[in-house]
Amino acid sequence: MEEAHPTHYRFDxxxxxxxxxxxxxxxxxSLSLLARELERRGLTVxxxxxxxxxxxxxxxxxxxxxxxxxxxxRADVAIVLGGDGTMLNAARQLAHYCVPLVGVNQGRLGFxxxxxxxxxxxxxxxxxxxxxxxxxxxxxxxxxxRGGEKVASSLALNEVVVDKGPIGRLxxxxxxxxxxxxxxxxxxxxxxxxxxxxxxxxxxxxGPIQHPQVSGIALVPLCPHSLTNRPILVSDRNEIEIRIxxxxxxxxxxxxxxxxxxxxxxxxxxxxxxxxxCLLHPPGYSYFAMLREKLHWSxxxxxxxxxxxxxx
Numbered sequence: 001m002e003e004a005h006p007t008h009y010r011f012d013x014x015x016x017x018x019x020x021x022x023x024x025x026x027x028x029x030s031l032s033l034l035a036r037e038l039e040r041r042g043l044t045v046x047x048x049x050x051x052x053x054x055x056x057x058x059x060x061x062x063x064x065x066x067x068x069x070x071x072x073x074r075a076d077v078a079i080v081l082g083g084d085g086t087m088l089n090a091a092r093q094l095a096h097y098c099v100p101l102v103g104v105n106q107g108r109l110g111f112x113x114x115x116x117x118x119x120x121x122x123x124x125x126x127x128x129x130x131x132x133x134x135x136x137x138x139x140x141x142x143x144x145x146r147g148g149e150k151v152a153s154s155l156a157l158n159e160v161v162v163d164k165g166p167i168g169r170l171x172x173x174x175x176x177x178x179x180x181x182x183x184x185x186x187x188x189x190x191x192x193x194x195x196x197x198x199x200x201x202x203x204x205x206x207g208p209i210q211h212p213q214v215s216g217i218a219l220v221p222l223c224p225h226s227l228t229n230r231p232i233l234v235s236d237r238n239e240i241e242i243r244i245x246x247x248x249x250x251x252x253x254x255x256x257x258x259x260x261x262x263x264x265x266x267x268x269x270x271x272x273x274x275x276x277x278c279l280l281h282p283p284g285y286s287y288f289a290m291l292r293e294k295l296h297w298s299x300x301x302x303x304x305x306x307x308x309x310x311x312x
Contacts, residue, residue: 011130013076017066017099019048019090020055021082027106028055030081030117034104035063037121041128046075048090072097077127077280081117083107084200088255091157091277095139100278102127109294111199114281123282132280137196137212138236141273144252146266154254157277158197160270162242162262163189163222165249170225172246177238184245185229188222192240192270199291201256207231211287217272242268 016038020027032055035045049065071078072094080090081104090101103113104120115123126132142160144152154160164171171189175182193202195210198218203209207220208231217240220231234240243265244250250262262268292298 011077011132013043013128015044015046015075017046017048017071017075017078018051018063019071019078019080019082019086020051021086021106022050022054024082024106027051027081028057028060030104030106030120031055032057032059034079034081034120034124037124039063041124043128046071068093072099075099077102079104080113081106082113083110084112085257087112088157089257091137091139092155092255092257095155095273095275095277098278100134100280102132102280111290111294112196112279114285114290126283127280131283133283133285135212135279135281137277137279138194138215139273139275139277140192140194140217140270141275142192142252142254142268142270144260144262144266144268146263152252152260154258154260155273155275156197156254157194158200158255159191159193159202159253160268161189161191161201161222161253161256162244162268163251163253164247165251165261167249169248171244171250174243174245175219176241176243177234179239179241182232183229185221185224185226187224187226187229189250190242191218191220191222192242193218193220197255199294202231205231208233209291217270236272238271240270242270244268 018031020031038045046064046066049067052060052065078099079102080087087103104115105113106117140156140160143150170186172186174184191202195212195214198210202220205220207218215236216233217236218233221229244262247264252260
């Protein structure tokens with residue numbers, strides 16, 4: 001079988017965009033350091049406008065600032081410094097432009113940001129030599145309909161969530177897949193997760209971990225008022241429809257960053273987007289090694305420090 005994503009590929013970037021977590025001094029320092037290094041190597045550097053505007057250093061005045069549309073039109077690659085939240089925002093903003101993304105982790109877990117800050121400059125050798133491995137990640141496209149009219153839409157790389165609002169009452173909804181009725185459920189809500197999002201909110205709700213190359217979408221109930229409702233894995237070719245039957249206060253969330261208030265009788269329609277995201281991984285990257293590290297699999301119990309009391 002032909003490898004879907006070859007290890008080496010044609011990659012000769014001339015313009016690199018830098019995107020960082022807003023209002024973070026540490027991120028500003030890393031961005032400045034990386035920008036100078038890329039400039040030294042003869043590349044054109046552009047900095048995402050809000051990132052540069054929130055930076056504390058006047059040094060950012062030396063580099064051109066662009067909004068995401070400008071980055072999408074000009075950049076050959078975008079390097080994202082921060083955590084998964086920063087990467088999620090960049091992915092949604094740049095999905096229409098097919099700009100590959102590289103993640104430098106300065107957040108917490110960093111499931112999508114492969115490169116440690118300490119390895120950032122050294123990693124540029126392999127990146128610019130075309131040794132990074134491309135991987136395609138699917139996106140969800142969600143639309144909200146009210147009275148037959150579309151009132152909201154968004155892309156999501158991790159998940160689309162329909163859930164209760166701050167009042168805390170259960171919501172009731174019907175689930176349809178390809179126009180076929182599946183069930184009616186009273187619960188806190190439902191997570192519709194991509195393979196990328198399977199290690200995010202869905203994981204906390206006992207959803208399955210999906211390898212990124214699995215062509216599936218997970219439907220994970222949130223605190224169902226039932227003993228038998230369990231996560232369901234469906235094809236990414238299916239269209240998912242959530243029909244709100246009773247909800248005093250409910251919302252739709254897209255990657256936990258974009259929200260929309262829902263009403264009774266609203267319909268949330270979710271399908272795989274025609275757009276996708278390309279992540280670039282450094283040489284030696286392994287999805288399962290990443291899981292072992294981030295989720296602390298196979299670790300032995302820690303030895304108690306001197307003076308701690310433990311069981312005999």
